[in-house]
Amino acid sequence: MSAELSARQRRILKLIVQDYVRTGRAVGSKSLIDRYKLDVSPATVRNDMGVLEELAFLQHPHTSAGRVPTDSGYRYYVEHLLGNPRVPVSEQIRIRHQFRQVEMQLASSVKLAAAVLAEATGNIALVSPPRSVRETVRHFELISLRDRLVLLILVTQSGSVHEAFLNVDTPVSQDALSESSNRLIQEIRDLSYPDIEQQVSLHEGLDAIVLEQISTLMRRTEQESTAELHSDGLERALRQPEFSQADVAQQLLELLRGGALLSVLMPQTRQRDDVQIFIGSENISDDLRSYGVIITRYGASNDVTGLLGILGPTRMPYDRSISTVRYVSGVLSDLLRHVHTGEPEH
Amino acid sequence: MSAELSARQRRILKLIVQDYVRTGRAVGSKSLIDRYKLDVSPATVRNDMGVLEELAFLQHPHTSAGRVPTDSGYRYYVEHLLGNPRVPVSEQIRIRHQFRQVEMQLASSVKLAAAVLAEATGNIALVSPPRSVRETVRHFELISLRDRLVLLILVTQSGSVHEAFLNVDTPVSQDALSESSNRLIQEIRDLSYPDIEQQVSLHEGLDAIVLEQISTLMRRTEQESTAELHSDGLERALRQPEFSQADVAQQLLELLRGGALLSVLMPQTRQRDDVQIFIGSENISDDLRSYGVIITRYGASNDVTGLLGILGPTRMPYDRSISTVRYVSGVLSDLLRHVHTGEPEH
DNA sequence: GATTAGCACTCGCAACTCGAGAGTGCTAAC
DNA sequence: GTTAGCACTCTCGAGTTGCGAGTGCTAATC
Secondary structure (H helix, E strand, O other): OHHHOOHHHHHHHHHHHHHHHHHOOOEOHHHHHHHHOOOOOHHHHHHHHHHHHHOOOEEOOOOOOOEEEOHHHHHHHHHHOOOOOOOOHHHHHHHHHHHHHOOOOHHHHHHHHHHHHHHHHOOEEEEOOOEEOOOOEEEEEEEEEEOOEEEEEEEEOOOOEEEEEEEOOOOOOHHHHHHHHHHHHHHHOOOOHHHHHHHHOOOOHHHHHHHHHHHHHHHHHHHHOOOOOEEEOHHHHOOOHHHOEHHHHHHHHHHHHOOHHHHHHHHHHHOOOOOEEEEHHHOOOHHHOOEEEEEEEEEOOOOEEEEEEEEEEOOOOHHHHHHHHHHHHHHHHHHHHHHHHOOOOO | OHHHOOHHHHHHHHHHHHHHHHHOOOEOHHHHHHHHOOOOOHHHHHHHHHHHHHOOOEEOOOOOOOEEEOHHHHHHHHHHOOOOOOOOHHHHHHHHHHHHHOOOOHHHHHHHHHHHHHHHHOOEEEEOOOEEOOOOEEEEEEEEEEOOEEEEEEEEOOOOEEEEEEEOOOOOOHHHHHHHHHHHHHHHOOOOHHHHHHHHOOOOHHHHHHHHHHHHHHHHHHHHOOOOOEEEOHHHHOOOHHHOEHHHHHHHHHHHHOOHHHHHHHHHHHOOOOOEEEEHHHOOOHHHOOEEEEEEEEEOOOOEEEEEEEEEEOOOOHHHHHHHHHHHHHHHHHHHHHHHHOOOOO
């Protein structure tokens, strides 16, 4: 397909995409030449535009307007005209520095990743916290708060921490709690929640209550993990003309709120490791047909992974978006790898 | 001030407020009579409207439109025409039931409270998690994850749990970690972060690292607690005509995102215990001048408290909003009181 | 044969006009 | 104090128009 385009046609397509991404207005033959000092006449550009339209890379919003890239226009641009964009070194340093600031709080790192993405691309950043496909128990603690109130803290394989209060029938001392947790952890370490559920019936009293609560907590987490998607940059993204209508903004909010988005994106990223790009109609979900999505999976290994990416109008700065997603994904993966396997950060 | 209005004038004001809240359109003398079967003529209503406008309870958007309540119109309505609205019992049962579902996970309860408020009022719900004015250490645990990586879990007075990873120079066994935490907790229990910071220099090795991290964690939490505000219902609120313009929606998002909102509302609720209402210009912050805010402080005692309320256009259903805020605040307070003082839930 | 100048044509957009409808304030009568 | 009558005001939506940016086609040019 790339062979079909002359060098000039490729150049024109590239300029149109870039100009349109920047200004958001359909670009005409005359203004293109004015802005970029091309040494051909408007008529020539028009002829080439005609060819590009023929090939479905461009389209008219209406007869007398300029041209606008189609989804396949963007696709061609991303694939053949973009090269391999990189985050500038100064930017890299800035980002690394910010991650060093939050040190090793996982929750903060996820938020920071979203903030960095949103800031760099001007679009909506999406980050899901790292989770294991099947979470298992790594550790738990029982802490006596009051007579019959116990705080349960659960650490799972992925390093995430969950908490819940436990009501017990009769007062229990901290020593008894510690004894119980030391004993139980031996039995349930590295088990996932269905296995723990089975264990419940084999115990009684405090132990049974604790196991019950742990399995509930893990089940809930597993279910919710489909819904857990942190986003950032919405308010800035709303400035874009594509989102300037209230109903679009509202639709966007609903998309982000419900867990639906994550369960749509998840399967799309299972296959490959690198950054994936879905432009408009390339998206599988109808709800995303008018957006561009740039997304990748990050993580320490195949086991503990999360999603990270950008959602915006199809008219988005693909170069910066792709490079930033790729870079931030690397940073987060390094950080996780350090936590999970002890490898040093780069 | 209430003596100045005749019974009919009060009735008319009440109807205008209710009608306008419901429809969002300025209400005229004729349509008011049509809709509510008043046994007076439009002219009479107009005369009364004139009086109400004189008293600044009503205003014209423009010469030939109907009347719209002013901020003081709403204020009069809330204070003299509203009675003491209550949440219907069926609704109460439904709400209690939902809270029982999430059992005793604090974070979930906060989210649920916001969801309930948003759902019941159709506006934006705001809930800040319960925090102590000055947080102190209640408990902490050190968990060995890997050779030189330790997970620190910190429980503060308010019952909130924080976590951080710790890098140590030389490998430490779980026993050594347990020993260390058992020893240190005696020293720093019930201390707040400045006190702990002082302790750091008195220790060395692992202990110093742990204390350092704990104080950092607490300092950060205290600072962030100003920014921690959970909201819900935005997408539905955007359907309201007041928010239908993109720039308003954007401004609203920015208001919610930054921590500014909480630090504005905080001081306003320090004084009293009951639900407080700020209508439009009554708000201290300029950013809130065009909104109505209904807010209250909930909590187990004066010490561990949070904020809970509603933000919407001044045109909001004050009756339902006030009663729901009051009720949900009660439910959350009961729940907290149970956690903190061992009192049974009602 | 590719490129360009010239030109008639198209169409969205913003400004403008205008009539209808809802509502008002005033006055005089009840 | 209340009401009928009436002239007046102002918004809103529909229809109209002129402008400008941009196009496609044709014929001339390099």
